[in-house]
Amino acid sequence: MLRPTATSFAMRVCAFLILAFSTTLPAQQRQRGGEDARAPGIRPDITIFSPLDLPTPNRVRTASGSPGPDYWQQRVDYRIDVTLDPATRSVSGREHVTYHNNSPEALTFLWLHLEQNVLRKDSIGSLTEGGAAVGGPSENSDGVTVSELTSAGKALAHQVYDTMMRVELPTPLAAGAKFEFDCAWSFLVPSKVFRRFGTWDVSKGTVWELAQWFPAVAVYDDIYGWNTLPYVGTGEFYNNFGTYELNVTAPRDHIVVASGVLQNPEAVYTPTQLDRLALAKQSRETVILRDKDEVGQPDSRPAGKGPLTWRFLAENVRTVAFASSEAFILDACSRGELLVQSAYPEESLPVWGKSTQMLATAIEGYSRRWFPYPYPVATNVGGIEGGMEYPMIIFCSGRNNTSESGLYGVTTHEIGHNWFPMTVNTDERRHAWMDEGFNTFINRYSTADWFEKSKEAKPSSFAGMMRMPGVPIVTAADRLNGLQLGVLQYQKTGVGMTILREYVLGEERFDFAFREYIREWAFKSPQPADFFRTIENAAGMDLAWFWRGWFLEDAMLDQAVETVKQPGKRGGGSITFRNKERMVMPLTYRVTFDDDTTEVLKVPVEAWFQSDVITRRMEQVKAIKQVRIDPDGMLPDIARDNNLWSADK
Numbered sequence: 001m002l003r004p005t006a007t008s009f010a011m012r013v014c015a016f017l018i019l020a021f022s023t024t025l026p027a028q029q030r031q032r033g034g035e036d037a038r039a040p041g042i043r044p045d046i047t048i049f050s051p052l053d054l055p056t057p058n059r060v061r062t063a064s065g066s067p068g069p070d071y072w073q074q075r076v077d078y079r080i081d082v083t084l085d086p087a088t089r090s091v092s093g094r095e096h097v098t099y100h101n102n103s104p105e106a107l108t109f110l111w112l113h114l115e116q117n118v119l120r121k122d123s124i125g126s127l128t129e130g131g132a133a134v135g136g137p138s139e140n141s142d143g144v145t146v147s148e149l150t151s152a153g154k155a156l157a158h159q160v161y162d163t164m165m166r167v168e169l170p171t172p173l174a175a176g177a178k179f180e181f182d183c184a185w186s187f188l189v190p191s192k193v194f195r196r197f198g199t200w201d202v203s204k205g206t207v208w209e210l211a212q213w214f215p216a217v218a219v220y221d222d223i224y225g226w227n228t229l230p231y232v233g234t235g236e237f238y239n240n241f242g243t244y245e246l247n248v249t250a251p252r253d254h255i256v257v258a259s260g261v262l263q264n265p266e267a268v269y270t271p272t273q274l275d276r277l278a279l280a281k282q283s284r285e286t287v288i289l290r291d292k293d294e295v296g297q298p299d300s301r302p303a304g305k306g307p308l309t310w311r312f313l314a315e316n317v318r319t320v321a322f323a324s325s326e327a328f329i330l331d332a333c334s335r336g337e338l339l340v341q342s343a344y345p346e347e348s349l350p351v352w353g354k355s356t357q358m359l360a361t362a363i364e365g366y367s368r369r370w371f372p373y374p375y376p377v378a379t380n381v382g383g384i385e386g387g388m389e390y391p392m393i394i395f396c397s398g399r400n401n402t403s404e405s406g407l408y409g410v411t412t413h414e415i416g417h418n419w420f421p422m423t424v425n426t427d428e429r430r431h432a433w434m435d436e437g438f439n440t441f442i443n444r445y446s447t448a449d450w451f452e453k454s455k456e457a458k459p460s461s462f463a464g465m466m467r468m469p470g471v472p473i474v475t476a477a478d479r480l481n482g483l484q485l486g487v488l489q490y491q492k493t494g495v496g497m498t499i500l501r502e503y504v505l506g507e508e509r510f511d512f513a514f515r516e517y518i519r520e521w522a523f524k525s526p527q528p529a530d531f532f533r534t535i536e537n538a539a540g541m542d543l544a545w546f547w548r549g550w551f552l553e554d555a556m557l558d559q560a561v562e563t564v565k566q567p568g569k570r571g572g573g574s575i576t577f578r579n580k581e582r583m584v585m586p587l588t589y590r591v592t593f594d595d596d597t598t599e600v601l602k603v604p605v606e607a608w609f610q611s612d613v614i615t616r617r618m619e620q621v622k623a624i625k626q627v628r629i630d631p632d633g634m635l636p637d638i639a640r641d642n643n644l645w646s647a648d649k
């Protein structure tokens with residue numbers, strides 16, 4: 001998802017800084033616990049350096065952070081036939097679901113998500129401020145109507161609770177067995193919705209975006225059993241991998257794009273469009289399949305009467321989404337076997353003419369740096385949704401992205417989610433930082449792939465986000481307001497990863513470990529502990545102090561120059577530093593001598609093991625003119641004025 005409050009974000013952070021509380025706790029021994037351990041639930045005997053209280057490793061999730069020999073996850077395959085009827089605003093479908101119980105336990109019931117129930121006025125999402133904060137329904141909806149739920153022709157007992165539905169199994173489903181069932185459902189798309197899907201009326205029609213739109217079996221795993229957190233609005237989704245046959249029936253004049261490979265192009269494109277598609281599959285340059293002047297022309301759609309069915313196949317994905325419009329311009333290019341496309345109305349021109357190249361560029365960068373893009377298609381849709389990601393398809397506002405920097409920023413962010421969490425499948429409702437934050441981090445390096453000059457802000461400029469008392473990064477998304485969500489799950493996590501890479505570990509050491517994490521957990525579901533363990537194992541460093549200070553607590557950082565003792569004729573000068581807050585970091589400082597020569601020195605984080613105060617003796621006999629902590633702006637120190645000591649003050 002696009003970072004919330006993106007436009008007003010900078011202003012709001014500034015306002016927050018001014019209003020933020022200032023700590024009055026004693027400075028001594030903050031990092032060693034004691035009475036000043038402020039975060040709720042923090043035991044006073046736990047220091048910043050103590051081992052983390054992680055779950056006991058087992059044969060499913062090992063001590064090294066990798067999936068163990070007994071790792072399992074459920075698999076769910078779907079065949080979905082859905083009809084979009086713009087005249088009635090109805091989406092009605094039938095799905096045949098094959099549920100593979102790979103768990104070691106027999107199951108007696110299943111939980112399914114009915115996410116469009118979030119639009120009901122009695123839903124948790126509608127009745128809580130958290131839901132309203134991200135848009136909320138602006139028009140009443142009856143939610144999802146389930147008109148049939150059967151297995152082998154026999155009705156299945158079921159109960160609906162908000163956005164969750166419990167389905168009772170006729171007989172226990174043994175470990176290793178599969179269960180097939182059929183479901184028919186429908187819902188009406190309200191004319192104003194902001195939650196990841198909806199419609200945009202444009203001059204030549206309406207752009208429909210459908211997401212989180214079909215009954216989907218919840219995740220059953222080794223950590224929580226059934227993952228039944230409801231869809232409240234902010235937290236996105238957590239689903240099983242499986243194969244989807246998606247057949248979308250839409251009016252004949254519509255172009256449809258979806259997660260998956262189009263199986264019947266000859267039935268849904270004109271001969272001209274098929275020729276252009278063949279060309280696009282050979283071309284790094286963008287080829288227009290249907291241009292702006294062809295939109296609305298009857299000969300730009302196959303001859304005949306009645307709706308058309310677009311058949312897609314998506315393998316190894318955690319959900320599917322689609323978009324449909326009579327107003328779509330469609331273009332495409334390729335990168336090897338990968339087909340890259342964009343669908344948008346003419347209102348999105350001219351900048352959307354570059355969307356396909358932007359998407360291809362972003363994918364190449366992520367594939368080179370981290371892990372190859374695992375899917376055969378990638379499509380960017382210009383519609384009403386500001387920014388949202390699904391496997392192989394992303395929704396980036398076709399209305400708001402009128403600048404190249406705006407469109408590239410959203411595009412690279414949303415497609416970046418095809419690594420986190422579409423490939424590394426984490427629980428977005430509980431651990432949004434593992435998708436939004438890791439994605440924000442990889443986005444940082446993607447900007448330079450498109451723009452020659454990347455002007456990414458230094459970590460030191462994010463000090464304001466440290467002042468989030470009581471809400472550590474590891475807070476479930478639905479418990480955060482928009483500002484907290486944007487700061488903690490996106491920026492603070494992203495900046496933390498940057499500091500870990502560029503300041504704590506170094507690029508080679510970090511990249512090896514992070515690639516290992518992605519490789520180990522691709523198409524599986526890591527928990528936070530698995531991430532912490534994988535990085536520590538592969539990087540070969542105890543990072544408990546970093547995880548605790550940055551992710552698990554609301555700790556802040558304040559490194560200060562306390563005193564400077566000038567050398568005598570035989571030397572003997574020294575500098576004393578103090579760590580004034582609970583968070584610890586390696587200390588880097590630059591000394592300027594009175595002949596204007598400089599020296600940069602780095603002190604490892606272990607220097608804070610014994611004391612909050614460390615004194616470094618200087619070997620030089622030259623007088624010290626200035627000492628500056630963190631000269632490169634790599635740390636979000638909350639009080640930078642005490643980073644500087646000058647002889648003339």
Ligand SMILES: [Zn+2]
Nearest residue numbers: 001002003436
């Ligand atoms: Zn996102």
